[in-house]
Amino acid sequence: MHRLGHGFTSNRFDRRSLLRRSAAAGAGLAAARYGPSVWTPGASAATNLSVLSPLAPDPAPPGVAEFAMDGFAAWKTANDAEVTYEAVAWPQLHDKMATNFASGTHVHDVYYMSGWVPEFAPFLTPLDDMLPQDLVDDLPPSSFSTVTWDGNRLGVVFTLSLLTLFYNTAHLEEAGLDGPPTTWDELKGYAQELTRDGRYGWVLNYGQADGIGGVASYWMVFLQQAGGTLYGDDGAPAFNDAPGLEALQFMVDMYTNGSTDPGSISYVGINDATNVLTAGNASMMMNWPFMWKPANDPATSKIVGQLGSAILPAGSAGAASIDGTDAWTIAATAADPELAMKLIEFYLDPVVQTRQVLDTGWLPIRLSVLEDPEVQEGAPNAAVVLEQAQHPYDSFVTPDYTEVTLAIGTEIQRALQGAKTPEEALQDASDQVAEIVAAREG
Amino acid sequence: MAMLHRADARSARADVAPRQAETSRVRGPVRFLDDVLVRIALLVFVLWTLGPVVWMVVSSLLEQTALTSVPPDLSPSQFTLDNYRGVLATGGSLVPAFRNSLIVAFLTTGIALTLGSAAAYAIARLDVPGGDKLALMALATQMFPGIVIIIPLFIVLSRLGLIDTYAGLATVYLSFILPIVIWVLKGFFEAIPPDLEKAAAMDGASTWQTFTRIALPISLPPLFATGIFAFIESWNEFMFAIILTRVHTKTAPIAISEFAGQYQTQVGQMVAAATLASVPVILLAIVFRRYILMGFAEGAIKG
Numbered sequence: 158m159h160r161l162g163h164g165f166t167s168n169r170f171d172r173r174s175l176l177r178r179s180a181a182a183g184a185g186l187a188a189a190r191y192g193p194s195v196w197t198p199g200a201s202a203a204t205n206l207s208v209l210s211p212l213a214p215d216p217a218p219p220g221v222a223e224f225a226m227d228g229f230a231a232w233k234t235a236n237d238a239e240v241t242y243e244a245v246a247w248p249q250l251h252d253k254m255a256t257n258f259a260s261g262t263h264v265h266d267v268y269y270m271s272g273w274v275p276e277f278a279p280f281l282t283p284l285d286d287m288l289p290q291d292l293v294d295d296l297p298p299s300s301f302s303t304v305t306w307d308g309n310r311l312g313v314v315f316t317l318s319l320l321t322l323f324y325n326t327a328h329l330e331e332a333g334l335d336g337p338p339t340t341w342d343e344l345k346g347y348a349q350e351l352t353r354d355g356r357y358g359w360v361l362n363y364g365q366a367d368g369i370g371g372v373a374s375y376w377m378v379f380l381q382q383a384g385g386t387l388y389g390d391d392g393a394p395a396f397n398d399a400p401g402l403e404a405l406q407f408m409v410d411m412y413t414n415g416s417t418d419p420g421s422i423s424y425v426g427i428n429d430a431t432n433v434l435t436a437g438n439a440s441m442m443m444n445w446p447f448m449w450k451p452a453n454d455p456a457t458s459k460i461v462g463q464l465g466s467a468i469l470p471a472g473s474a475g476a477a478s479i480d481g482t483d484a485w486t487i488a489a490t491a492a493d494p495e496l497a498m499k500l501i502e503f504y505l506d507p508v509v510q511t512r513q514v515l516d517t518g519w520l521p522i523r524l525s526v527l528e529d530p531e532v533q534e535g536a537p538n539a540a541v542v543l544e545q546a547q548h549p550y551d552s553f554v555t556p557d558y559t560e561v562t563l564a565i566g567t568e569i570q571r572a573l574q575g576a577k578t579p580e581e582a583l584q585d586a587s588d589q590v591a592e593i594v595a596a597r598e599g
Numbered sequence: 600m601a602m603l604h605r606a607d608a609r610s611a612r613a614d615v616a617p618r619q620a621e622t623s624r625v626r627g628p629v630r631f632l633d634d635v636l637v638r639i640a641l642l643v644f645v646l647w648t649l650g651p652v653v654w655m656v657v658s659s660l661l662e663q664t665a666l667t668s669v670p671p672d673l674s675p676s677q678f679t680l681d682n683y684r685g686v687l688a689t690g691g692s693l694v695p696a697f698r699n700s701l702i703v704a705f706l707t708t709g710i711a712l713t714l715g716s717a718a719a720y721a722i723a724r725l726d727v728p729g730g731d732k733l734a735l736m737a738l739a740t741q742m743f744p745g746i747v748i749i750i751p752l753f754i755v756l757s758r759l760g761l762i763d764t765y766a767g768l769a770t771v772y773l774s775f776i777l778p779i780v781i782w783v784l785k786g787f788f789e790a791i792p793p794d795l796e797k798a799a800a801m802d803g804a805s806t807w808q809t810f811t812r813i814a815l816p817i818s819l820p821p822l823f824a825t826g827i828f829a830f831i832e833s834w835n836e837f838m839f840a841i842i843l844t845r846v847h848t849k850t851a852p853i854a855i856s857e858f859a860g861q862y863q864t865q866v867g868q869m870v871a872a873a874t875l876a877s878v879p880v881i882l883l884a885i886v887f888r889r890y891i892l893m894g895f896a897e898g899a900i901k902g
């Protein structure tokens with residue numbers, strides 16, 4: 158107690174307190190010296206362009222993915238530009254950019270988009286007057302459908318990413334099936350024939366309702382193959398008709414006849430379904446072109462050399478697909494849109510596009526590159542995707558695409574699980590989408 | 600008289616002994632059953648608690664193809680350290696993320712304990728006008744879901760130039776960790792016998808001196824327990840970090856999430872990174888387990 162009392166009442170500078178105060182002063186000086194780097198590590202050299210991009214192996218530009226690096230360095234030198242990437246895991250991209258735009262502050266100049274162009278249209282720069290004609294001429298005209306809103310081209314798709322059919326050639330051979338299915342009837346028959354030895358004929362991720370790559374978007378593929386469309390000319394939902402029902406009934410039949418992996422209803426991401434196919438536990442699925450590379454990588458696949466690809470089987474109205482819509486856009490707040498456009502042009506340069514497909518597996522969008530024999534040899538599925546692109550591939554994106562696909566996807570899931578008949582599910586989905594469209598149009 | 604008492608006592612003991620023996624014979628099987636049930640319940644609890652951790656470690660040692668097989672292929676040939684090699688090969692993003700998490704977690708914990716202990720002591724012991732209301736207001740901040748305030752927070756931090764900085768992240772973390780720290784420590788300070796502080800006052804101690812030399816030293820266990828809580832909260836936080844960081848201050852949970860893409864998820868590497876990320880927290884718990892247990896024990900009997 159005496160010690161405490163002494164300590165409490167002492168105000169003298171004894172040796173201990175002097176040391177203590179010196180240490181505090183030293184810490185303060187150190188904080189002043191090193192503080193800024195600790196507190197604001199983001200304070201770096203000024204940059205000319207800031208880009209929000211997905212991380213590789215999702216479709217990423219040079220500098221995030223390792224390709225065309227020499228060209229990228231040369232471009233930066235030639236344009237006296239610095240490029241800062243914020244590379245984000247794909248599942249976080251949408252929320253990240255939604256926050257950026259909602260804040261009203263300038264964050265990035267160039268944004269990656271995947272079907273979100275209509276949603277973020279007010280925050281993007283129209284590119285119609287900036288796109289070089291020779292570039293436009295070398296792109297599939299329909300590639301602009303998902304990046305155009307209110308008559309403005311707001312982005313440029315940089316990879317041809319359409320759903321096509323992938324199948325295990327060894328399984329088909331074992332079952333005595335000659336070549337991939339080309340019609341719905343064949344697809345149904347193949348799936349049943351291939352369901353054997355503990356594996357399933359068909360697998361897909363029906364666990365996710367919304368978005369591109371959700372169950373609603375898969376139904377849109379069948380819808381177009383049956384000759385249907387999501388919206389009429391007046392913008393109102395037009396899918397509660399014979400083609401819509403035919404498409405949903407086909408999905409339900411495939412699911413309930415036992416040829417679809419029952420886990421499909423719980424697989425949320427395309428990864429989950431892909432893993433089943435690459436593990437050899439299913440024989441067919443529809444998937445994006447990127448699947449080709451990991452399915453032929455021994456580190457991630459048990460079916461190396463056994464993967465086949467073909468255009469999706471045709472329904473009563475023919476073949477069809479949907480577009481993954483991976484595109485580059487320019488923010489309306491970009492300080493130098495011309496420089497941003499130059500960067501996008503660099504991403505779409507034929508040499509960069511060639512390296513993109515050969516080094517990362519992501520197909521180019523330029524027709525001249527897709528037709529290049531070197532590219533077709535390096536990416537054997539390129540020709541198939543190009544052929545698929547000759548048929549309709551509308552993804553029906555709107556500003557409320559997530560709400561629309563959530564409503565439709567949830568009803569499709571109920572139909573697949575037998576909680577509703579396809580007719581009931583389609584009627585309910587149509588009613589919900591009508592309300593969403595009415596709210597959109599005010 | 601004394602002999603009589605001893606005799607009575609012996610007689611009483613003689614009466615009690617057979618009754619105890621009889622009771623223990625009756626209660627023996629019941630007690631045994633109780634013990635068995637308690638042990639089974641504890642075993643189930645331990646398995647339930649450790650199960651996910653064990654599975655995380657096992658998953659981190661399996662090949663991707665074995666992990667994604669249905670059911671997972673657990674044959675010995677499938678076990679490998681490749682996931683850890685892969686994670687360390689991508690150390691360009693993971694190592695800085697771990698460093699960032701450590702900096703933010705220590706910064707948050709240090710400030711939370713410094714401010715929280717002072718605020719808690721003031722509310723608990725000093726005659727602060729509206730102290731109880733202040734405490735309730737601090738608690739009320741917990742009622743707002745983070746997602747509701749994330750855009751306003753982003754705007755404020757953006758205008759202050761605090762996006763992608765440690766200070767920005769720590770400030771936001773403090774907004775939800777500090778109230779908890781205040782409330783937990785307030786309970787501990789209220790349970791300190793007032794006589795101790797009175798004795799200090801009689802020795803001439805000021806309020807600050809009483810706080811720093813009496814209240815804080817005897818509250819080390821709850822301070823450590825609360826500090827561990829604050830550390831874990833900021834170490835694990837994901838939602839604010841994903842929005843408020845960009846390039847330089849990405850934290851460990853963000854780096855772990857980056858193994859999941861749109862078309863491909865490196866499940867093995869993701870769990871390997873998660874296993875590594877849990878090491879600092881486990882180490883902290885091991886090093887300070889004595890204080891944590893004391894803190895919990897005191898929390899169990901104090902107001």
